[in-house]
């Protein structure tokens with residue numbers, strides 16, 4: 001991960017140009033030849049991950065699109081599942097291991113999931129950082145409205161009882177263009193490092209699928225940094241330094257050639273106070289207004305959740321009497337004259353462990369949902385851009401005050417309108433969006449032919465995955 005804009009080396013190689021030689025006419029011509037589908041689904045930009053369909057031994061057996069399947073298809077499920085034929089028991093595991101359903105309301109069991117993820121979850125390519133989702137975060141993410149214990153699936157070593165693998169799902173009403181799917185959102189797939197490359201992941205995926213089918217859930221949404229058959233969309237990570245010096249110390253933000261640390265610190269300096277009149281933390285009394293605003297705003301995107309009131313309360317409102325530490329922060333703008341809620345934004349916290357550094361962790365804020373009434377009335381893109389820039393600038397100021405080191409965002413929703421102006425730098429990472437058992441035409445991920453933020457097209461993705 002870095003905040004430097006660079007041409008992915010795999011793509012450069014694929015195009016036959018020197019790494020980073022973005023200006024060369026050769027690169028531009030070659031990029032133009034790539035199919036829109038490849039660009040939208042990230043296959044062009046992420047050649048290092050892409051394999052032939054035939055080499056995806058597991059995924060080629062699953063109800064997901066094959067690479068290169070043509071666009072403009074009629075959207076719908078790949079198959080209709082016969083509930084009668086869904087096995088009532090889990091598939092076999094290798095000797096010495098057994099299935100468990102985790103009880104995440106039990107402090108010890110959620111701590112076991114935390115420990116597994118803490119030691120073995122997603123790392124960057126150079127193994128410098130590893131996501132460190134807190135116990136409070138896991139409770140927030142996995143005990144959301146409608147959660148089911150059956151969807152918190154673990155594997156234990158029979159002798160030691162140690163938890164060695166995990167996969168989870170929570171329910172989501174997901175609108176894909178004009179159809180609403182009652183689907184599951186699959187996340188936190190993790191296998192102990194000592195059990196890697198033993199084909200356990202397909203076994204876990206088949207088990208969570210079986211458990212979803214048993215609850216008559218036939219579709220799922222999931223995201224991954226790796227290319228699998230076949231992304232419906234690909235978004236790119238952007239990072240905005242809040243504490244440049246610390247990010248530099250840990251190797252996240254290198255000093256750009258020809259710059260000096262003090263210039264970088266100055267570049268990312270923020271005002272002490274927010275600028276939007278009427279901005280304040282979201283409260284219980286704002287729930288209905290936020291729900292209404294968010295539902296309308298999310299109509300702008302091809303794929304977005306359909307939130308209920310209960311979900312807005314769960315995902316966005318921090319209850320001060322909660323025993324959990326705060327993981328999400330939400331703010332509203334209340335018009336001082338009309339007292340109506342005109343805008344809102346939110347972000348959540350994930351720390352990352354820093355492997356081998358004097359700093360042990362980085363505190364990252366991730367942009368979550370937001371909405372503004374500017375988009376709901378007749379408006380120009382410049383007006384929307386201006387409003388989003390002021391809101392996000394305030395979000396950065398608040399995050400800085402809350403001692404976050406970096407503010408991360410993807411190129412989804414309308415983020416393309418503010419990322420560069422707010423000094424977010426393009427990261428190396430991409431996040432691919434996938435649908436299980438649902439054919440859908442590609443959705444714009446907010447990056448253009450050059451894998452740069454696409455201000456004109458923006459993105460059709462309105463789902464933020466944790």
Ligand SMILES: CCCCCCCCCCCCCC(=O)SCCNC(=O)CCNC(=O)[C@H](O)C(C)(C)COP(=O)(O)OP(=O)(O)OC[C@H]1O[C@@H](n2cnc3c(N)ncnc32)[C@H](O)[C@@H]1OP(=O)(O)O
Pocket residue numbers: 055056057058059060120121122123184186187188189190191192195196197198199200201202205208209212213217218219220221222223224225226228436437
């Ligand atoms: C209707 C309901 C449906 C519900 C299900 C919907 C689908 C949900 C899908 C899951 C959504 C999860 C969303 C998240 O949580 S994304 C986060 C994933 N977790 C991590 O990256 C944590 C660190 N890594 C690990 O723990 C392991 O490396 C994992 C577990 C990722 C793979 O373990 P391992 O390295 O030991 O490999 P293997 O030998 O067992 O298995 C190899 C097979 O697994 C395929 N593979 C590798 N990585 C992923 C991946 N991230 N999604 C899907 N498939 C993946 C791979 O292409 C190969 O298949 P194929 O190439 O031969 O075909």
